[in-house]
Amino acid sequence: MGLGKTVQAIAALEAIGDDAYPALVVCPNSMKRTWADEFNRWAPGRDVVVVTGGVVARKKSIALLGTGEADVAVINYEGLRAHTRLEGYGSMTLSPEEKTAKDLNEVPIKTVIADESHRAKDPRAKQTRALWAIGRDATYRFALTGTPIANSPEDMWALMRFVSPVEFPTKTKFIDRYAQQDYNVYGFMQVIGIVGEHADELFRIIDPRFMRRTKAAVLPQMPPKTYAVRYCEMVPKQKKAYEEMR
Numbered sequence: 001m002g003l004g005k006t007v008q009a010i011a012a013l014e015a016i017g018d019d020a021y022p023a024l025v026v027c028p029n030s031m032k033r034t035w036a037d038e039f040n041r042w043a044p045g046r047d048v049v050v051v052t053g054g055v056v057a058r059k060k061s062i063a064l065l066g067t068g069e070a071d072v073a074v075i076n077y078e079g080l081r082a083h084t085r086l087e088g089y090g091s092m093t094l095s096p097e098e099k100t101a102k103d104l105n106e107v108p109i110k111t112v113i114a115d116e117s118h119r120a121k122d123p124r125a126k127q128t129r130a131l132w133a134i135g136r137d138a139t140y141r142f143a144l145t146g147t148p149i150a151n152s153p154e155d156m157w158a159l160m161r162f163v164s165p166v167e168f169p170t171k172t173k174f175i176d177r178y179a180q181q182d183y184n185v186y187g188f189m190q191v192i193g194i195v196g197e198h199a200d201e202l203f204r205i206i207d208p209r210f211m212r213r214t215k216a217a218v219l220p221q222m223p224p225k226t227y228a229v230r231y232c233e234m235v236p237k238q239k240k241a242y243e244e245m246r
Contacts, residue, residue, distance in 0.1 A: 003213045005144040006035065009113050010042045012142065020111045020140060021046070021071045024104070026131060027115035029076040035115070036074055051075040051083075058083065059103055066107040077119055080104075081130035089123045090171075098126075110139050114162060117143035121155040123171060128158055135162050148210075153179060154191040156206070163209055178202045 013020040025035050032050050039048045049070040051061040062083060064070040075083070084105055086098040112135040114120060120128040120143075135141045141163050149155045154175065160168040168174060175181070178201075180193040194202060215222065234242060 001146055003146075003215060003218045005146075005213075006038045006115070007042055008211075008213075009115075009142050009144060010039060013111060013140075014043050016111075016140065022065050022068075022107060022109055023072045023111040023113065024065070024107075024109050024134065024138075025072060025074045025113045025115060026077060026080050026134075027074065027113075028119070029078070031115060032074045032076060039072055046071040048072045048074065051079055055082070062103045062107065065109075066103075077127040077131075080134065081126045084130050084134045086126060086129040087132040087136070089129055092124065104134055109134065109137070111142070112138045112140075113142045113144065115144045117159055117162070118145045118147050118150055118155070120162060121150065121158050123158045123161070128162075131162055132165065136165060152191040153194050160206065160209065167205065 013023060027035055032052065036048045036050050039046055047064075047070045049061045049064050049072070051058050051073055053061075058075075058079060061070075062073060065073040083103045085101050086094060088094055112131075114131055114135075117131075120131045122128055143159050143163050145159070148159060157168060157171050157174045161171075175191065178195055178198050179191040180195050181189045182192050184190045
């Protein structure tokens with residue numbers, strides 16, 4: 001957080017030029033206005049529309065992107081899945097509604113930016129498969145996150161499937177080749193790490209797709225973190241509940 005992912009993404013679009021537009025930014029609802037403000041600050045020549053409000057209002061905003069009246073549309077993850085078809089995954093059956101092209105599928109989107117893209121780590125989730133669908137025909141795809149792996153290397157596959165669907169077509173092959181697995185306490189297989197003998201191969205594939213910025217590189221003027229431990233006494237009611245559970 002605070003290392004410039006938003007600014008660098010906008011700079012990348014401007015470096016590409018007009019071929020990067022129209023562009024779609026998918027982000028948490030709380031970040032939509034921030035993205036619009038950052039575009040106005042760093043790319044003031046671009047017209048940005050925030051997709052918000054009811055269904056009719058959202059469709060009107062998306063239409064501006066389709067007609068060229070807007071260069072960038074900013075939408076949240078929940079809104080995205082209502083305005084695009086979904087991609088399939090595994091044996092999951094898509095309903096006729098989920099297969100049908102919608103408003104965003106009619107727009108020739110050149111770039112899709114997925115902000116806080118770790119929200120799309122679950123391939124079964126509709127918002128993940130909506131992101132895959134809208135990104136499939138885009139020329140450029142950017143996944144921005146500070147935590148590409150939240151729980152295990154398994155999380156990485158869905159993000160890489162968005163960034164490069166040709167290189168990461170199926171999760172099963174990815175898991176079989178690169179994931180070290182073991183049984184959990186419930187008797188199911190879980191990913192616990194990367195297979196050592198295939199680690200270098202995996203890094204050769206994903207490293208060209210990654211750009212990492214650290215605080216030391218971006219904010220060298222900031223002092224290092226200072227850690228302090230503070231103890232707080234529980235009130236009697238809390239202590240009683242704690243002792244009962246213990």
